[in-house]
Amino acid sequence: MLNSHDILETVNMIDQENLDVRTITMGISLLDCIDSDPQKACDKVYDKICRYAENLVKTGEDISREYGIPIIHKRISVTPVAMVAGACPGTSPVRFAKALDRAASSVGVNFIGGYSALVHKGFAPGDYALIQSIPEALSETEVVCSSVNIGSTKAGINMDAVGKMGQVIVDLAKNTAQRDCIGAAKLVVFCNAPEDNPFMAGAFHGPGEPDCVINVGVSGPGVVRAALAKAGDCDITAVADIVKRTAFKITRMGQLVAQEASRRLCVPFGIVDLSLAPTPAVGDSVAHILEEMGLERCGACGTTACLALLNDAVKKGGVMASSHVGGLSGAFIPVTEDAGMIEAARCGALTLTKLEAMTAVCSVGLDMINIPGDTPAEVISAIIADEAAIGMVNSKTTAVRVIPAIGKKAGDELNFGGLLGGGPVMEVNTYSPAKFIHRGGRIPAPMQSLKN
Amino acid sequence: MRAVITVLGKDMVGILAKVCTICANNGANVVEVTQSVLQEFFAMIMLVDLSSSSSSVTELSEELTAMGDEMGLRIHVMHEDIFNSMHRI
Numbered sequence A: 001m002l003n004s005h006d007i008l009e010t011v012n013m014i015d016q017e018n019l020d021v022r023t024i025t026m027g028i029s030l031l032d033c034i035d036s037d038p039q040k041a042c043d044k045v046y047d048k049i050c051r052y053a054e055n056l057v058k059t060g061e062d063i064s065r066e067y068g069i070p071i072i073h074k075r076i077s078v079t080p081v082a083m084v085a086g087a088c089p090g091t092s093p094v095r096f097a098k099a100l101d102r103a104a105s106s107v108g109v110n111f112i113g114g115y116s117a118l119v120h121k122g123f124a125p126g127d128y129a130l131i132q133s134i135p136e137a138l139s140e141t142e143v144v145c146s147s148v149n150i151g152s153t154k155a156g157i158n159m160d161a162v163g164k165m166g167q168v169i170v171d172l173a174k175n176t177a178q179r180d181c182i183g184a185a186k187l188v189v190f191c192n193a194p195e196d197n198p199f200m201a202g203a204f205h206g207p208g209e210p211d212c213v214i215n216v217g218v219s220g221p222g223v224v225r226a227a228l229a230k231a232g233d234c235d236i237t238a239v240a241d242i243v244k245r246t247a248f249k250i251t252r253m254g255q256l257v258a259q260e261a262s263r264r265l266c267v268p269f270g271i272v273d274l275s276l277a278p279t280p281a282v283g284d285s286v287a288h289i290l291e292e293m294g295l296e297r298c299g300a301c302g303t304t305a306c307l308a309l310l311n312d313a314v315k316k317g318g319v320m321a322s323s324h325v326g327g328l329s330g331a332f333i334p335v336t337e338d339a340g341m342i343e344a345a346r347c348g349a350l351t352l353t354k355l356e357a358m359t360a361v362c363s364v365g366l367d368m369i370n371i372p373g374d375t376p377a378e379v380i381s382a383i384i385a386d387e388a389a390i391g392m393v394n395s396k397t398t399a400v401r402v403i404p405a406i407g408k409k410a411g412d413e414l415n416f417g418g419l420l421g422g423g424p425v426m427e428v429n430t431y432s433p434a435k436f437i438h439r440g441g442r443i444p445a446p447m448q449s450l451k452n
Numbered sequence B: 001m002r003a004v005i006t007v008l009g010k011d012m013v014g015i016l017a018k019v020c021t022i023c024a025n026n027g028a029n030v031v032e033v034t035q036s037v038l039q040e041f042f043a044m045i046m047l048v049d050l051s052s053s054s055s056s057v058t059e060l061s062e063e064l065t066a067m068g069d070e071m072g073l074r075i076h077v078m079h080e081d082i083f084n085s086m087h088r089i
Helices: A004-016 A038-052 A056-067 A081-085 A094-107 A127-139 A159-175 A182-186 A221-231 A236-265 A286-292 A303-319 A339-346 A352-358 A377-393 A434-438 B015-025 B057-071 B080-087
Strands: A021-028 A071-078 A112-118 A144-152 A156-158 A187-191 A212-218 A269-273 A366-372 A398-405 A413-415 A422-424 B002-010 B029-038 B041-049 B074-079
Touching: A004 A221, A004 B002, A004 B041, A004 B074, A004 B080, A021 A038, A021 A056, A021 A236, A038 A071, A038 A081, A038 A094, A056 A071, A056 A236, A056 B057, A056 B074, A071 A094, A081 A094, A081 A112, A081 A127, A094 A112, A094 A127, A094 A144, A112 A127, A127 A144, A127 A159, A127 A182, A144 A159, A144 A182, A144 A377, A156 A159, A156 A377, A159 A182, A159 A187, A159 A377, A159 A398, A159 A434, A182 A187, A182 A398, A187 A377, A212 A236, A221 A236, A221 A286, A236 A269, A236 A303, A236 B080, A286 A303, A286 A339, A303 A352, A339 A422, A352 A366, A352 A377, A366 A377, A366 A422, A377 A398, A377 A434, B002 B015, B002 B057, B002 B080, B015 B029, B015 B041, B015 B057, B057 B074, B074 B080
Parallel strands: A021 A071, A071 A112, A112 A144, A144 A187, A212 A269, A366 A398
Antiparallel strands: A021 A212, A144 A156, A187 A398, A413 A422, B002 B041, B002 B074, B029 B041
16 A cells, blocks of 8 residues: 555645645647638637637546645636737737637636737737737736747847837736736746746747647645755755655646646646746745745845755756656746745845846746836836846746836835735836837847857 | 545544445445554545445545534545655656
8 A cells, every 4th residue: 555654745735735736727829710800810719719628627627626636727828919910910919818818718717828929039020019919908808918028048139129018017007007007917028938838927838839738837835845844954955855855746746637637638748847836825935945944034145045956956856757847847936926025025135136136046037026106117128138138148037027016116015816916016226227228129149049 | 546535633433434434335445444543633544446436536525525524624535646646656
């Protein structure tokens, strides 16, 4: 029989330490929905999503009940809509956002990602119109998420797009100011965006992906923290080993769920994203793992080193547990979604500058950060440029998801509720980068891109 | 399929009997049982075979969970594959 200790350990992880499969995300290609007639294209998009994802939510719930594992989200990612909408010049891409929203509501998923454009080297037909339409599209839909890839190690950074995105974020926050600016929480600006990321708000179904695919995102910061707490005063090598062992177990569970979902839905299995994704719930925090390693507060000197170890150990532990690892895979540091980060930001231990350093070693970037409502668009663009530069040079994904808190200043709070959480508005350096941003053009790809 | 039932909580008379009755009523064959009582804390792990069961694992799970709620016990019913995946290479 199975070992009793192992069984009780697993039950305890689920019961007490918030272990769950965070998301089953179905990626759906919309390339065959392209039509020069916008109404026909939107109908095809709606029909295809409803047909493919008809049983997604039910299957996720069935697996959750039968296996006894919480599966929190069932979601959909689609081909970047700019590629589909580009065939309908003169039509507002917002029509497509509404079709996505309707389809998501019909099949019962809680987010649909892919109102996106990939413009790291320049704007193709449809890209510019889509980016322009983001403030309207995300404020007039409920569950549509958007992302824009403005740079890559191979292509450099499209500074025209960077300049544009600062203003888009401000406009989006203003459009949803009555709802704590929540629109900006549904938009991610990427450098080196992965094409198979199952996590929102940055999920989209890349053009190199198959027609339909199942990607699974695991989670479990609470489990890692509890394992470290049980280990007591061990040295840092032992800490890394504990994280690896725990990540292995978590990922195995994700792999099992992914294979089962793939089999039941008759859709190929894509990847498992082995990320530590926090939630605002107590006991589900990445910051608390870093504090368990020996920091008084997340944000203290030493935070970057601890996060680097954590991010690396999670990958090393998880990579053997899954046949295909992909997505972002690492430790997320979204401030408003992490109870420990919220506390650290409130007491001043965690600052934007420290977070920027942390993004050089974590799996994403500046994520879910509330900034003052009067932050100039150029400053937001420059934050994006800095993050993209870190990603471009280090050949990693970086992203920016900041929320300008309209009408609020540093120290005030925004509350989104649910998994998006809430937290304090953080201070931003407002010395002007306007001249740099208005230059436009493209930052050339770094030497690291010349690998051939 | 085979499922693992875990029952955790304060020890009291009749826990094993009640769990087994529900299993029998649902046609779940008990393959193995291990049980320990440490001071007042009761922990039982039961492996059941549901291949000739009249009910689904979901129905069994719901019935057992309801019983657990009544008696103040934490009862989980989980597919055996979870443990094989997580703890065996």
